């Protein structure tokens with residue numbers, strides 16, 4: 272399956288998406304935090320859903336992979352604008368990129384700035400797209416699961432910022448890495464209490480990718496475009512895509528954490544994934560005391576752009592698999608920021624996400640509280656991310 276990259280050009284310079292971001296004030300540091308590209312979806316529908324986990328088709332790959340994930344190795348790797356071309360950057364080690372095509376030994380990658388570039392496969396570590404797609408539900412083999420975790424924001428796009436300066440981009444990364452660590456070994460979950468211990472009930476996950484992590488440049492704090500994030504998940508052949516965020520600008524006081532999980536309307540079972548992550552995350556976070564706040568609606572939600580009848584959030588619109596954006600708590604509220612400062616609370620957040628994904632993949636649970644999609648006419652404007660820079664190797 273060769274997925275063309277026309278959509279990347281159409282959405283080039285797309286901002287970093289986040290549910291939270293749509294209500295964040297636009298500041299110098301958060302200027303990228305909106306996602307309301309007015310361009311209608313064009314090629315997503317045309318590229319089909321061949322990589323989703325909802326198909327039982329198994330593709331037999333013969334010859335070199337044309338779709339998959341590359342990792343920039345130690346020392347970096349040169350990117351060129353055409354196969355065999357003169358490199359325009361030595362991309363920094365630890366960056367992942369999805370690739371969606373090949374000419375000879377050259378792979379067509381989607382850069383962190385949403386552009387197309389080419390890299391010699393000899394210069395990178397190549398993982399072909401996972402092809403043994405499974406249907407979530409009883410019998411699903413977690414040891415074959417492919418997960419993409421997306422820590423929201425990065426670099427000059429801080430996301431939300433707490434009263435004492437805690438940046439959402441840092442918190443999101445830490446939580447995502449904790450989820451990955453949970454998935455990296457076999458576990459036993461006490462479903463009565465939610466406790467996760469070492470054990471054998473849930474095997475280690477097959478592949479877990481983070482769109483950015485601390486093995487990358489600037490301790491994992493670098494800028495990623497929306498298309499990059501979704502395209503990495505698509506190219507990996509991910510079973511689920513989970514984007515980790517925290518919220519800002521609450522509307523009301525609540526008795527429980529104001530957690531929201533946004534699902535994609537374009538891919539089957541995204542709503543069930545959202546519902547189960549919501550349930551498990553709420554269970555984890557409710558163990559803590561805070562002056563909780565929320566929006567008008569909590570739970571598993573979806574937002575539709577009334578002009579396109581498609582997902583409002585670009586990350587969800589582009590994802591070809593069950594995909595959600597998690598908004599845990601309100602980082603701009605003093606006591607919620609204080610909780611996020613603690614490892615214990617961030618681990619509880621990660622535990623909830625882990626349990627929700629395990630339930631989604633291995634059960635047919637529906638969960639409670641899936642809300643109907645809402646029309647969301649908010650016009651967050653367009654964002655100039657022309658200053659996006661692919662982190663160069665130091």
Ligand SMILES: [Zn+2]
Pocket residue numbers: 289290291292423424430431439515516517
């Ligand atoms: Zn965010």
